[in-house]
Amino acid sequence: MKSLFRLSPGLLYLAAALGVRAQTLDVLFSFGGTNGHGSCDLVASGDGFVYGITYDGGACNYGTVFRVNTNGAYSTLGCFNGTNGANPLAGLVRGSDGCFYGTTGYGGAENHGTVFRMDTNGMLTRLASFYSTNGTYSRGSLAFGGDGCLYGATQYGGTSNHGTVFRVDTNGAYTLLASFDNNTGYPPLGSLASGNDGFLYGVADNGGTNNCGTIFRVSTDGTLNVLLSFNRTNGAYPRSGLVLGNDGCFYGTTDAGIPGSFGTVFRFGPNGELTTLNNLGISNGTTIYGRLTQGNDGWFYGITAKGGAGDGGTAFRMKPDGTWDTLFTFNNTNRYHTNICSSITGVVFGSDGNLYGTAPGGINGAGVIYRLNLPHIRVQPGVQFSPTEGFAFSVDGLTGHGPVILQASSDLLNWLSLLTNPPVTGTLLLQDVAATNHAFQFYRVLQQ
Numbered sequence: 001m002k003s004l005f006r007l008s009p010g011l012l013y014l015a016a017a018l019g020v021r022a023q024t025l026d027v028l029f030s031f032g033g034t035n036g037h038g039s040c041d042l043v044a045s046g047d048g049f050v051y052g053i054t055y056d057g058g059a060c061n062y063g064t065v066f067r068v069n070t071n072g073a074y075s076t077l078g079c080f081n082g083t084n085g086a087n088p089l090a091g092l093v094r095g096s097d098g099c100f101y102g103t104t105g106y107g108g109a110e111n112h113g114t115v116f117r118m119d120t121n122g123m124l125t126r127l128a129s130f131y132s133t134n135g136t137y138s139r140g141s142l143a144f145g146g147d148g149c150l151y152g153a154t155q156y157g158g159t160s161n162h163g164t165v166f167r168v169d170t171n172g173a174y175t176l177l178a179s180f181d182n183n184t185g186y187p188p189l190g191s192l193a194s195g196n197d198g199f200l201y202g203v204a205d206n207g208g209t210n211n212c213g214t215i216f217r218v219s220t221d222g223t224l225n226v227l228l229s230f231n232r233t234n235g236a237y238p239r240s241g242l243v244l245g246n247d248g249c250f251y252g253t254t255d256a257g258i259p260g261s262f263g264t265v266f267r268f269g270p271n272g273e274l275t276t277l278n279n280l281g282i283s284n285g286t287t288i289y290g291r292l293t294q295g296n297d298g299w300f301y302g303i304t305a306k307g308g309a310g311d312g313g314t315a316f317r318m319k320p321d322g323t324w325d326t327l328f329t330f331n332n333t334n335r336y337h338t339n340i341c342s343s344i345t346g347v348v349f350g351s352d353g354n355l356y357g358t359a360p361g362g363i364n365g366a367g368v369i370y371r372l373n374l375p376h377i378r379v380q381p382g383v384q385f386s387p388t389e390g391f392a393f394s395v396d397g398l399t400g401h402g403p404v405i406l407q408a409s410s411d412l413l414n415w416l417s418l419l420t421n422p423p424v425t426g427t428l429l430l431q432d433v434a435a436t437n438h439a440f441q442f443y444r445v446l447q448q
Contacts, residue, residue, distance in 0.1 A: 024373045025328060028072035031366035033057050035076050036064040039358035039367050041091030041290055044348045050356045053088045053102060062086035065118050068369055070352045077122035082107045084126040085114035089139040101150055103138035112136035115168050127172035132157055134176045135164035140191035140241055145220055151200050153188035162186030165218050177222035182207045184226055185214030190241025201250055203238035212236035215268055227272055234274055235264040241291045247320060251300055253288040262286035265318060277322030282307050284324055285314035290346025301347055303357060315372055328372055409442045
């Protein structure tokens, strides 16, 4: 673990927190049917809760919308009744109006699914219905475009019944933008991602030049362009959607790759260049269903459904250059009894800096909400610069790691080791008495 600080009298800057390794997994809630069953991706919100959606369960057994706080307090906010939708397959997105928006796989006017809104009081309202002509079976989260409208994709429907891209405004006005065929790739899986250029980007699981799937771009007026066809050597069958990194590139995953590979993680640049960052294998995990999530540290975080010790899946993080770090290995052998289980969704960061996700299994066999606890470095409240004692700050979450080394630098180039502590558990107080002679000082903590 590496963390970088700049301290000066009265000021503290936390520049980065790197090399963090998950310590424990806590099951916050086990679904039980009446409160939902089979959860999709979670979404974090600024109110301290994470919000989610279940495929079925609830009052009508058509699914629920829920929220849970960082302590595991769970509330069912709304239930689907068929008219407003049934059996949602994708996560929620939150609009600037404070409402949540999403899609369902079934229900609505012709039982082909709906686009819905949930207001701040938990009221679920159908905005639009899918039909066989405009698209059916939406399984990716919606994305907001620069025009304030919602954009999404369906797996079926359209002119070739290979899926569609659609737009719907927050009042429910629905527009079919584009239809997919074998040349463009089909079907569009995962969620669309809004690019910095105003276009929407996504992946199709099959079709294209090599019948291995495509990366596509669609404009807000419906112009659809294929940007890349996978050829197996650079991956095949992308399913989890794209995420826009803070470097302006898109990141995604495929379900297959070169012989011996169990999929890939890739970067797609603004000029159309594709770079394979990682070939997945049994040791680091296989089969990524959920989208990647980029943390404040620049790393991408995700979940594999299989692989790792016991083939129960892994939680991982990856640098934009492909450097891989396995954070946690799930136990899939007795998941229905231990609540520790493999996951088929991604993870999100909660307000406490930990990772939250959902997975099948649990004591009721209906799925769980879990938290992956990450160690955090923080300044101990009340500890300030002292003319005689220098700087003092604390490091939390050190269980299970080796010695802690405190280093200092005045130029970020030359580092001086100030002290080395033996393996510790809990909180460690670190001090630099020599800091009294410096106008400012950079610090980093390395944990072996």
